[in-house]
Amino acid sequence: MDAAHLGNVMYCYAACGRRASASAWAVLERAVVAALPVADAASVAHVVYAYARLGVVPGDDATRALDDAAGRTAGSMSARNVANALWSFLALAATRGAPLPRCYGALWRAAGELDTRAMTDVNWCNFFHAYLIHAELIGVSATHAGKKGVHHVDVVLDRPDAAALVDGARHFPPWLAVEAEEAWTRNAFEEVEVSSGHREVAEALTRLGIGHEMECLTDDEYFSLDLYVPEHDCAIEVDGPTHFVDEIVALREREGGDDLVGRVTRRTTATELRDMFLRKRHGRVVTMPWFELDECVSREERAAYVAGKLRAAGIEL
Numbered sequence: 001m002d003a004a005h006l007g008n009v010m011y012c013y014a015a016c017g018r019r020a021s022a023s024a025w026a027v028l029e030r031a032v033v034a035a036l037p038v039a040d041a042a043s044v045a046h047v048v049y050a051y052a053r054l055g056v057v058p059g060d061d062a063t064r065a066l067d068d069a070a071g072r073t074a075g076s077m078s079a080r081n082v083a084n085a086l087w088s089f090l091a092l093a094a095t096r097g098a099p100l101p102r103c104y105g106a107l108w109r110a111a112g113e114l115d116t117r118a119m120t121d122v123n124w125c126n127f128f129h130a131y132l133i134h135a136e137l138i139g140v141s142a143t144h145a146g147k148k149g150v151h152h153v154d155v156v157l158d159r160p161d162a163a164a165l166v167d168g169a170r171h172f173p174p175w176l177a178v179e180a181e182e183a184w185t186r187n188a189f190e191e192v193e194v195s196s197g198h199r200e201v202a203e204a205l206t207r208l209g210i211g212h213e214m215e216c217l218t219d220d221e222y223f224s225l226d227l228y229v230p231e232h233d234c235a236i237e238v239d240g241p242t243h244f245v246d247e248i249v250a251l252r253e254r255e256g257g258d259d260l261v262g263r264v265t266r267r268t269t270a271t272e273l274r275d276m277f278l279r280k281r282h283g284r285v286v287t288m289p290w291f292e293l294d295e296c297v298s299r300e301e302r303a304a305y306v307a308g309k310l311r312a313a314g315i316e317l
Contacts, residue, residue, distance in 0.1 A: 003035040007043030010050035017245040017268065019054045029062050036065040041073035045081035045088075052088035054245055055269045057098045071103030074110040079119055082110050083126035090130050094137040095272045099160050105167030112173035124183035129273075131176050132222070134168065137276055185221045197238040197293055198226050204306040205229070207299065208317060212236075218281045223274070232315050233283035240290045243271040265291070284313045 001009070010028060013020060020028065032047055039047075048066055051058055058066055070085055077085065086107050092098040111127060159165065192215045205212045205227070213228045227236040247264045267287075278285045286309050296302040307317055 001031045001035065003039030003043040006031050006035050007039065007046035011046040014050040014053035017053075017242070019056065019245060019247040025056070029059055032058070032062045033065045036069040039069055039073070041077040041081050044069045044073050045077060045084045048088040049084045052091040052269055054247075055092075055096065055266070055272075057092055057096045063098075063101070067101035067103055070101060071106050074103060074106045075113070077107075077110055079111075079114050079123040080126075082107055082114070083123055083130065086111065086130040087126055087133070090133040090138070091269045091273060093161070094133050094276065095269055100138075100164040100168070101161075102164055104161075104164040105171055108168045108171035108173070112171060116175055116179065119179070121183045121187065124180040125187050127173075128176060128180040128184040131172065131180070132277065133273065134165070136280060137273070138165065188217055188221055188224050191224050195238065195240065197240065197288075197290055200293065200302055201227060201236065201238050201288060201306055203299065204303040207303045208307055210310075210317075218278070220281070223277060223281070225278070228282075229310075229315075232310075234310070234313065234315060235278045235282045235285045237274070237278070237285070237287045238290070238293070239267070239271060239287055243268055244289070284315065286310060286313050 006028070019025065036044060036047065044066070048070065051066075057063075070089075074082065074085075086104075089098075089100055089104060089107075093100050194215060198214060202212060202214055210229055211231060213230065214226070216225050216228050217223065218225065225235045226238045228234070229236065244265050245268050247266065275285055275287065288306070288309060292305065293302065296305050310317060
């Protein structure tokens, strides 16, 4: 399998929210090690995005191959590719504890050299999301004037990737504080989509006598909340199918044949990141998966389900 086909296959797994079985994934990871030394920028970005989207930390050999390939191709990456690569490495660092690659600073330098006239709102938002992960969830920030004021370089030395973190922070492009932040907050304002699940949870809160707001923003206007209970500083997120990925797992081995397999559903890396950001902004964060809500066949059952979720978060009803 050449690098282009590998990138496309792994990107498709990520886009579909499906992780291959352990044996199939092992084959793909061996292909990563073999193909990335000659991969182009798009293929490299697709591969690292697949790891992050599916929440999988690459093995040691694949990690080295990704680091070398991303460093080699950073200067030729498009805005989309360099933003995806930065987000992917940072997402794995924040949610899985993976160290950032040595090429991390080179990726931010490449971002700063892009022609911003060709940037779309999606590009701006991806870069700002990457910056927020770096600054809030990992612990190193550089001088940056935004809604949160002015930050200076703060070094977290108790990490194996401290040098990469500092190198990245020193190369944050100045447009992070202007165009990227503006696009991010504009998207938060516009990202208002009230689903049937939102309405059902709102109705349950009303039945329980709990005051709430629907589709509001965090104080810094960086994130939109599905529902918010002001009295308890509780953010409520109603998560539909796009917030989950399916993983094919071996349930048990069978003699003389294939393993008996099944599917495990877990939250996407992006959803995990959202919850990490919200916990920094609110006292409580409650998530309600769509498949749990679907099991409630009556209003009474739904109200009992919501009440149980709130009690589990420490809210007395």
